[in-house]
Amino acid sequence: MHYFLYHAGELYCEEVPVLKIIEKFGTPLYIYSGKTIRRHFRVFDSAFAEIKHLTCYSVKANSNLAILALLGREGAGADIVSGGELYRALKAGIPPHKIVFSGVGKTEEEIELALRAGILMFNVESLEELALLGEIAKKLKIKAPFALRANPNVDPKTHPYISTGLRKNKFGIPEEEILSAYIKFSENPYLEPLGLDAHIGSQLTTLSPFVDAVKRLRMLYEDLLSHGFSLKYLDVGGGLGIPYDQEEPPLPEEYSSALIRELKGLETTLILEPGRVIVGNAGILVTKVLYTKSNREKNFVIVDAGMNDFIRPSLYQAYHKIIPVLDRDEGQIVADIVGPVCESGDFFAKDRKIPRVRRGDYLAIMGAGAYGFVMSSNYNSRPRPPEVLVEGDQIYLIRRREDIADLVALEEIPPIYS
Numbered sequence: 001m002h003y004f005l006y007h008a009g010e011l012y013c014e015e016v017p018v019l020k021i022i023e024k025f026g027t028p029l030y031i032y033s034g035k036t037i038r039r040h041f042r043v044f045d046s047a048f049a050e051i052k053h054l055t056c057y058s059v060k061a062n063s064n065l066a067i068l069a070l071l072g073r074e075g076a077g078a079d080i081v082s083g084g085e086l087y088r089a090l091k092a093g094i095p096p097h098k099i100v101f102s103g104v105g106k107t108e109e110e111i112e113l114a115l116r117a118g119i120l121m122f123n124v125e126s127l128e129e130l131a132l133l134g135e136i137a138k139k140l141k142i143k144a145p146f147a148l149r150a151n152p153n154v155d156p157k158t159h160p161y162i163s164t165g166l167r168k169n170k171f172g173i174p175e176e177e178i179l180s181a182y183i184k185f186s187e188n189p190y191l192e193p194l195g196l197d198a199h200i201g202s203q204l205t206t207l208s209p210f211v212d213a214v215k216r217l218r219m220l221y222e223d224l225l226s227h228g229f230s231l232k233y234l235d236v237g238g239g240l241g242i243p244y245d246q247e248e249p250p251l252p253e254e255y256s257s258a259l260i261r262e263l264k265g266l267e268t269t270l271i272l273e274p275g276r277v278i279v280g281n282a283g284i285l286v287t288k289v290l291y292t293k294s295n296r297e298k299n300f301v302i303v304d305a306g307m308n309d310f311i312r313p314s315l316y317q318a319y320h321k322i323i324p325v326l327d328r329d330e331g332q333i334v335a336d337i338v339g340p341v342c343e344s345g346d347f348f349a350k351d352r353k354i355p356r357v358r359r360g361d362y363l364a365i366m367g368a369g370a371y372g373f374v375m376s377s378n379y380n381s382r383p384r385p386p387e388v389l390v391e392g393d394q395i396y397l398i399r400r401r402e403d404i405a406d407l408v409a410l411e412e413i414p415p416i417y418s
């Protein structure tokens with residue numbers, strides 16, 4: 001569900017013609033719909049209304065300050081994985097007591113920053129990390145609330161690059177080592193065991209892996225309680241998928257019912273870390289057709305956005321719908337839609353049936369709100385695109401286009417070469 005719809009053959013974001021935004025800011029260009037993000041958050045969060053819970057939006061999905069501020073106002077907390085994300089979340093007004101810090105490779109500096117900020121808890125991914133957290137907490141004389149991230153060895157049946165809950169993945173601590181780890185560190189008065197955590201993967205389109213993981217987490221949680229640990233939070237991570245193509249992922253209410261059923265009778269506050277389901281379909285990447293060409297085998301549509309701007313198709317062979325900004329109804333072609341970057345992997349679609357396009361036409365790559373701009377780079381010395389947020393009939397530039405000077409702003413030629 002989203003608010004990118006055609007009116008009389010012209011694509012709109014909410015009440016604004018996409019063409020109007022293009023005229024103002026050029027292409028390539030990310031456009032987000034505030035109303036869509038809000039709606040997704042509300043539907044997701046209210047699906048858990050009957051139990052104690054905290055929805056910590058997963059900042060990595062889209063970390064623009066404006067989007068974090070929007071979600072913060074809706075009552076969202078944040079799931080962060082770096083000092084940079086901590087900085088963004090706090091700057092956007094998300095209170096520290098609603099922030100959880102995940103990730104396998106937190107540095108000393110990051111841990112110290114988060115401790116000083118007073119975050120809700122650290123989702124700890126190894127015994128060495130827990131030992132370090134204990135040392136830093138002792139040094140700062142600040143009690144460190146933590147949850148261990150269990151690796152429940154559940155197959156999320158998603159793309160291997162975004163599966164995280166299997167033993168072969170780098171994430172979490174094996175289930176059978178969790179209890180002994182809590183016991184081992186119970187001596188340190190500066191470590192406060194506050195919860196238990198897991199995250200099994202992203203873009204899950206069925207409920208059963210979530211249910212399997214929660215069943216195991218509940219057993220572990222109760223085991224910990226019976227050993228005297230007074231845990232308060234059960235963090236089940238994120239991962240709920242969205243429809244990019246023909247997928248039919250569970251609805252938030254189906255997801256919540258399944259979890260709530262599994263947790264019946266357990267005294268805890270559930271933490272959820274949704275990313276994609278909140279912002280994925282709330283963003284598009286608009287791009288201009290630079291050239292078209294054909295050889296005996298294929299048609300190519302060459303556009304002004306590249307894999308550096310949006311890498312999901314190249315990296316995960318991800319499917320994203322591509323639709324024209326102006327639908328002229330001139331028949332269809334089958335083409336590869338490719339970018340200007342010097343790599344054969346620089347494509348947005350292969351052998352895709354799309355409306356016939358000409359040089360100068362605009363295309364919208366749908367479902368680009370999550371893991372879009374945040375994964376962009378300057379590869380091929382391409383300045384990154386701007387981000388625009390629409391609210392009703394209002395257009396807000398929430399990140400300006402990078403310019404050529406930005407590309408070299410951090411670089412220096414040693415005097416010996418000049």
Ligand code: LLP
Nearest residue numbers: 058102199202203238239273274275276371
């Ligand atoms: N919590 C943790 C600990 C995570 O690692 C992630 C995502 C999330 C929550 C949010 O997951 P979501 O609800 O968005 O599925 N770049 C990939 C996705 C990587 C996901 C990494 N972790 C993509 O474009 O598909």
